[in-house]
Amino acid sequence: MVLKRSTVTILIILSMIIGAVLSITIVNWSTSIFAEQDETEQETMKEETKDTFGFTETDLKKMSTVFGIIGNDYYKEMDKTEIIDGAIRGMLASLDDPYTVYYDAEQSKMFREAVNSSITGIGAEVTMEDNRVTVVSPIKDSPAEQAGIRAKDQIISVNGESLEGLTLNDAVLKIRGPKGTQAKLEILRSGFNETIEIIVVRDQIDIETIQSEMLEGNIGYIEIKQFSQHTSDRFHEDLTQLESEGLQSLIIDVRNNPGGFLDTAIELLDPLLEEGKIIVQVEDRQGNRQETRSKQGGKPYSIVVLTNNGSASASEILAGAIRESADGIIVGENTFGKGTVQNTFPSGVNDGSELKVTIAKWLTPNGNFINEVGIEPDYIVEQPAFYTVAPLRKDEVLSLESVGENVKTLQIMLESLGFNPERSDGFFDVKTEAALKNFQAENGLSVTGKVDELTANEIEKQIIAKFNDPENDYQLQKAIKVLSGS
Amino acid sequence: MFFRGRTVIMIVTLSMMIGSVFTFTVVNMNTTGFTNVELKKISSVIGMIEEEHYNQVDKTKMLDAAIRGMVDWLEDPYTVYYDAEHMKQMDELNYRFSSGIGTEIAMEENRVTVISPVKNSPSEQAGIQARDQIISVNGESLEGLSLKEAVLKLRGPKGTHANLEIIRPGVTEPLKITVVRNNLEVETVHLEMLEGNIGKMKIDQFSQYTAQHFHEGLRELEDEGMQSLIIDVRSNPGGLLNSVVDVLNPLLENGKLIVQVEDKEGNRKQFFSDGNGKPYPIVVLTNHGSASASEILAGAIKDSADGIIVGENTFGKGTVQKTFLTAGEDGSQLKITTERWLTPAGRVIHEKGIEPDILVEQPLFFATNSLESNHSDLQLQKAVEILKQS
Secondary structure, eight states: OOOOHHHHTTHHHHTTSGGGGGGOOOOSSTTTSSSOOOHHHHHHHHHHHHHTSSOOHHHHHHHHHHHHHHHHHSSSOOOHHHHHHHHHHHHHHTTTOTTOEEEOHHHHHHHHHHHHTEEEEOOEEEEEETTEEEEEEEOTTSHHHHTTOOTTOEEEEETTEEOTTOOHHHHHHHHOOOTTOEEEEEEEOTTOSSOEEEEEEOEEEEOOOEEEEEETTTEEEEEEOOBOTTHHHHHHHHHHHHHHTTOOEEEEEOTTOOOBOHHHHHHHHGGGSOTTOEEEEEEOTTOOEEEEEOOSOOOSSEEEEEEOTTOOTHHHHHHHHHHHHHOOEEEESOOOOOOEEEEEEEOSSSSSOEEEEEEEEEEOTTOOOOTTTOOOOSEEOOOOGGGTSOOOOOSSOBOTTOBSHHHHHHHHHHHHTTOOOSOOSSBOOHHHHHHHHHHHHHTTOOOOSSBOHHHHHHHHHHHHHHHHOGGGOHHHHHHHHHHHHO | OOOOHHHHHHHHHHHHHHHTOSOOOEEOOOOOOOOHHHHHHHHHHHHHHHHHOSSOOOHHHHHHHHHHHHHHHTTOTTOEEEOHHHHHHHHHHHHHTOOSSSEEEEEETTEEEEEEEOTTSHHHHTTOOTTOEEEEETTEEOTTOOHHHHHHHHOOOTTOEEEEEEEOTTOSSOEEEEEEOOOOOOOOEEEEEETTTEEEEEESOBOTTHHHHHHHHHHHHHHTTOOEEEEEOTTOOOBOHHHHHHHHGGGSOTTOEEEEEEOTTOOEEEEEOOSOOOSSOEEEEEOTTOOTHHHHHHHHHHHHHOOEEEESOOOOOOEEEEEEEOTTSSSOEEEEEEEEEEOTTOOBOTTTOOOOSEEOOOOGGGGGSOTTOGGGOHHHHHHHHHHHHO
C-alpha cells in the first residue's frame, strides 16, 4: 500500500505496535484503565481469585507440577518468566478470541502509548531514506518544530551516539526519552556543508488524530485516524469551526481507522444524534443489554461516513450509529467486523504486564451484531487499482522477460499513469517495455526500458502524487456526489 | 479409517511408541512448582478471564491450553503434554487390543462385542467370529462392566482357559467356546540366516522384551554357525533406552562405552558394557527412519565395536525423554526431554543423524515393495557383500 503523507505521520509509533493495530482496544473506563490500580484494589482481586474464581487447588497443582518438571528436568535451562507468559498466552488462545490478549511489560508500554496516542519525545515524524533517519515533518507545536527542525533534515547522532546502521525502530528509541530531558541532535541539512547541532527538550507529544477541511460546495470533511483520548474534543473543535464557515453537509472519514476508546466514540457521536437516539448497545455474557442514548440535539445537515476494510471497532460503532440513528449514508467498502469490547487489566502482580480481555459485545442501535461480518456500505465504491498495490521493490532491476509480483505492480502503476502496458499479469513483455520507454522519455530519464532505481523512484513519486490527488479518491468523490445530490 | 487384526495391534503399539520414543518412566514426582508470585499471576489471569470474558469459559480446556502454552514455548517437538482425554483414548485402545485371547473388542449395546479376532490368535483358532457378543467368562457375567473391567476378566496367564459364553447373530442358543490364552505381545525381532552364514536380525522397535528376544535369536543363529551379523534398524523409530542398552551390552567388549547421556548442567552419565563382545563382524543397516534408540545402536556398534554402517543417514534424534504424571489426578502426562545423548566417541547427533560408512540409497520402487524381498534390497546386498569380503 502506498501511504498517504498524513498517514505516515504516526508511522513511527504504529510500526512499533503493528501487531496490536487491528485490535486496538475499545475500553470501557478510559480514565481508570491505564492508571496504576492501587494496592488495595489488587489485593481484593487476588482474594476474589482465590475464593470465587480460578481453578481448584488440584488444577493449579497440575499446572504447577508441569512448570516444576520443566524447570527441574528439561535438558535446557529456560527463562521461567517466559514459561509463565507461555501458560497465560496458552490459556488466552483457548478462548478463540483474537482480541483477548496478554501483553508482557514491554508490549503493554508500547500499547498504552499507541492508544493514548501520546508519547514523550521530540515530536518529529521520521523515516529511513538512503539509510539515514530523515525527518518527514516536525509535528505542529512540538519541541522539534520549536527548536527549528525541518523536513528533510537527516539525523546523524543523538547525544553523541551515532544512529548509523540502526533500524528505524531502534533509532526512534534513541531519539525518544522522558519529558524534560535533552536530545542533542547532529543534523545534516541540504545546503549546509557541515552538520549542525540542535538541542531539543523532549516533551509529551500528542498525535493528531483529526484532520479537517472544507471542500467545495460547503461540504465539511473530517478524517478520524483513531479514537484516542482527545479525539472527541478535537473533532468538535474542528466541526464548530467548519459550521461557522457555513458547512452545509458533512463527510466523516474513518477509513483505515482501527478504533480506539469506546467512550471517545460515544462522546464524539452524542452531539451528532438527536436527543434520545441510541448511540450503541453493549451486551454482557448474561445477555444484559445496556443502551447508551444521545443526550443532545443532533445536526440539521446530512452526514456521509467513508469506510473501508480497515475501519474497525469504534469506527464501526460510528458508522452504525450515523446510519441507524442519524439517517446518514455509508460510502466505501465493507468494514472490518469487530463487534466486541475489551478492557485492560494489570495482571495481578506488579511486573507491568497487562491482560486485555473481551468483556462484552456491542450492537448497533438497531441491534445488529457485526462481529466478523462488518457493516455493508449503502454505496460500495472500490478505489482505483493503484491504491492497493505494494510499493515497487527496488532491490531488483526489472526488464524484458522479468516475471513476478513486482512486475505486476509496475504494470498497474504504469497504466494508472497513462502508459498502458496492456497487461497486468506480472510478465514483462515488449508492450510493457514500450510503455516503460514512453514513461522514461516523457520524464527525461534515459530510455533504457529497464526499471532501475531512478526510474522506480520517479514512478513512485508520480504514484504518490496521484494518490494524494482527491480526484482519484473514488470513495470521497462518491460521497461528495451523494451530498451534492441531496 | 478402520484397521483389522494384526496390523491394528502393530499400529496401536507403534503409535504409542512413537508418541513416547525413548525412555518410558512414569513417575509422580513432587517437584517445586510455582512460586507465590507466579501462582498469583497465573490465578489472577484465570480469575479475570472467568469474571470478565464475554463468553462462557471451558475451564478444562483452558487448563490444558495453559500447560500446552508452557510446553510449546520450549519449541521442542519431543516434549509433549498428553491431556486426560488423550490418555483415556490411549488407555481404551490399549484395552481394546489386549484381551489376552487375541481379539479386538468394543462395547456395543452394552455388550462386549468382538470386532475381529486377530489372525492366528487363540480366539481365531477356537472359532470366535466378528460380531460375537461375549456374555460371560468362566461363569462370571460381563454384564454391566466397563470395557476395561471386561478386559481384565478376559485376560490371564498363558496356557490358562477362558470359557466363554457367546451370543452369535443367527444362533438362538448361547455358544460355549473355550479359548486357551497365549502370549500376545508383538514380536519386535525377526531373524534370518542368509547365504554364507550371515545372520540377519531385524529390530522393529526397542520395547520391553526386545533385548531378551534379540539375544535368544542371536544364540539360535550362533548355534547354526553364524559367521557375521547384520542388524537391521531401518524404519525403527526407537523405544526404551534400557532396551537398547541391553541389546548392545553383550555385543561390546567389557568396559566399552555404550552411550552417554548429559543433563542441562553438563553432568554425563556413561553406560559401560559388562559383556564379552562378539568374535564376528557386525554391519548395521540404517535409513532416514532409524531414530533415537536405533541411532544409539548404530553409534555404539560403530564407535565401540568396530562395526560398519550401511544405508542412509539416520533421523537425528539425540535426546532422551521421560514421562511424568501431572498432579491433576486425571491421568494426564507430560513427556519431557530430560537429557541429550552422545555416542561413545562423544558425538552429538541431534538434528544431524549418523552418516553411514557406506551410503546406499534404495531403488525408488523399493519403498512400495515388501521389506522382505531381499533381492531388491540394495542396502542389504551391500551389507552382505561387505561381510563376504571380510
